[in-house]
Amino acid sequence: xxxxIYFDNAATTFPKPEEVYRKVDHILRNVGGNxxxxxxxxxxxxxxxxxxxRDSVARLFNIEDSSRVVFTSNTTEALNIGIKGFLKPGxxxxxxxxxxxxxxxxxxxxxxxxxxxxxxxxxxxxxxEPEDIKRAIRPDTKLIVITHASNxxxxxxxxxxxxxxxxxxxxxxxVDAAQTGGMLPIDVEKDNIDMLACAGHKGLFxxxxxxxxxxxxxxxLEPIKEGGTGGNPxxxxxxxxxxxxxxxxxxxxxxxxxxGEGVEFILREGVEKxxxxxxxxxxxxxxxxLDIKQVIVYGPKDANKQMAVVSFNLxxxxxxxxSFVLDSSFGIMARVGLHCAPDAHRTIxxxxxxxxxxxxxxxxxxEEVDFVVSAVKRISSL
Ligand code: PMP
Numbered sequence: 001x002x003x004x005i006y007f008d009n010a011a012t013t014f015p016k017p018e019e020v021y022r023k024v025d026h027i028l029r030n031v032g033g034n035x036x037x038x039x040x041x042x043x044x045x046x047x048x049x050x051x052x053x054r055d056s057v058a059r060l061f062n063i064e065d066s067s068r069v070v071f072t073s074n075t076t077e078a079l080n081i082g083i084k085g086f087l088k089p090g091x092x093x094x095x096x097x098x099x100x101x102x103x104x105x106x107x108x109x110x111x112x113x114x115x116x117x118x119x120x121x122x123x124x125x126x127x128x129e130p131e132d133i134k135r136a137i138r139p140d141t142k143l144i145v146i147t148h149a150s151n152x153x154x155x156x157x158x159x160x161x162x163x164x165x166x167x168x169x170x171x172x173x174x175v176d177a178a179q180t181g182g183m184l185p186i187d188v189e190k191d192n193i194d195m196l197a198c199a200g201h202k203g204l205f206x207x208x209x210x211x212x213x214x215x216x217x218x219x220x221l222e223p224i225k226e227g228g229t230g231g232n233p234x235x236x237x238x239x240x241x242x243x244x245x246x247x248x249x250x251x252x253x254x255x256x257x258x259x260g261e262g263v264e265f266i267l268r269e270g271v272e273k274x275x276x277x278x279x280x281x282x283x284x285x286x287x288x289x290l291d292i293k294q295v296i297v298y299g300p301k302d303a304n305k306q307m308a309v310v311s312f313n314l315x316x317x318x319x320x321x322x323s324f325v326l327d328s329s330f331g332i333m334a335r336v337g338l339h340c341a342p343d344a345h346r347t348i349x350x351x352x353x354x355x356x357x358x359x360x361x362x363x364x365x366x367e368e369v370d371f372v373v374s375a376v377k378r379i380s381s382l
Contacts, residue, residue, distance in 0.1 A: 005330075005368050007358045008335050008357075012199075012208055016205050017205055017262065020206065020262050023257050023260075024255075024257060024261075027049060031049060031254075033046050034251070035049065053263070054066040054067070057214075057259075061187065061196060067242050068215050068243075071200075072210075074199060076102040078197035079103055079106060079197045080224055081223075081246055082213055082215075083106040083110070084110065086222075088115070090140060091140060091141075092115070092117065092140040092141045093116075093117040094171075095117055095118070095120070096120050096122055097119050097120065097346070097347045098128065098343065099119075099145070099176070099344070100340055100341045100344075102178075102340070104119075118136040120133055120136050125155060125298075126153040126344065128162075130162050130165060133165055134165050137165075141169070143171065144171055146159065146162055148176060150179070151309060152298070152299075152355065152357065153309065153311055153344070154179070154300070154307040156306060159173075162192075164192055177196055177197065178197070180307060181198035181202070182205065182266045183278060185272065188216070193214075195219065196214040198213075201259075204259055204263055206256075207252075209252055210252060210255040210259045215242065215246075221245075223238045225248050226248055228248060229247065231244055232244070277362055279303045279308075280303075281308060283303035284366055285360065285372065286301055286303060288372075293380070294380040296312060297310065298312065298348045298355060308360045310358045311355035314379065319336045319337070319354055326372075326375060330371075334357060336354060338354045339354070339357060
């Protein structure tokens with residue numbers, strides 16, 4: 001079989017650590033029953049799987065009380081719960097011009113119930129100035145929602161500084177860590193994060209269909225879905241206690257078990273080691289691309305200021321054609337277009353055609369980066 005080179009880790013990581021495959025296989029074969037429902041032995045094992053995964057997530061992000069980690073089906077669901085469950089009519093939120101649709105669309109729909117928001121403009125490199133956030137805060141501002149790093153340019157936002165501003169003003173901070181969880185150190189206490197939305201299937205090495213939301217102890221969210229929770233079946237509304245309040249319906253036990261195993265892998269390797277590898281690959285990729293005359297690279301163009309996400313275009317070529325040839329002629333998996341973040345492309349000047357995005361991961365190698373660069377060079381001369 002042709003060897004495929006996977007550079008779409010910002011969408012979902014591939015491959016996963018061996019331990020994750022083994023864990024999911026084990027759960028599917030041996031663990032029946034729904035966690036928190038039946039009292040039989042298998043259901044208790046399912047419960048253990050979910051509890052252990054909650055503890056692993058809590059350890060990675062320095063969350064004191066793991067019951068404040070709510071499992072979701074992806075980052076999008078976590079952001080929807082955080083945004084819609086928190087903001088009330090008359091409230092105002094501050095966000096940036098580099099956000100994913102998982103932030104912009106929930107905020108847009110809330111305009112119908114008189115929740116307003118301000119989008120702070122970032123620089124063409126995707127850089128957000130904390131002072132601009134400060135200026136956008138109004139007396140009715142209740143929430144700042146910000147991506148930790150852009151999925152288009154990889155630009156890392158100064159979350160801790162923004163968190164300090166939020167604390168000073170008595171505003172809550174919701175961070176979209178889809179592109180940073182497991183790949184950049186995050187400490188909800190030190191980083192002043194009140195809510196953390198994260199994917200399970202990207203940097204945490206879990207399966208698609210997993211994610212989580214952390215909610216600080218002084219925040220009570222309205223659920224966005226109601227249903228069975230196992231406990232409190234006599235109540236006709238959702239219970240107040242977490243995580244049950246925000247976890248209606250049967251849980252994705254195999255997916256959550258896989259996610260927990262992915263987090264354990266990260267805890268063993270160390271986030272710093274993972275980051276060092278990704279910085280080295282990104283540095284090599286950026287330098288290699290910048291050496292090609294027709295290439296335009298977007299974003300900071302500095303591996304230390306961004307994640308392993310590099311967007312580029314070839315002058316005079318349609319990004320869709322470039323991406324098609326990368327796959328069909330070279331076996332390189334890249335993502336093209338607007339990456340569900342049209343505002344980000346407006347900010348960096350690539351709307352509506354978009355960019356080709358190359359996102360390496362922990363399992364990519366320097367040789368693969370060199371092959372990708374040589375492929376782009378070949379395409380540039382066609
Ligand atoms: N936010 C950002 C910054 C993202 O990159 C993504 C995924 N592309 C999302 C939110 C949505 O994540 P999910 O696919 O897990 O819902």
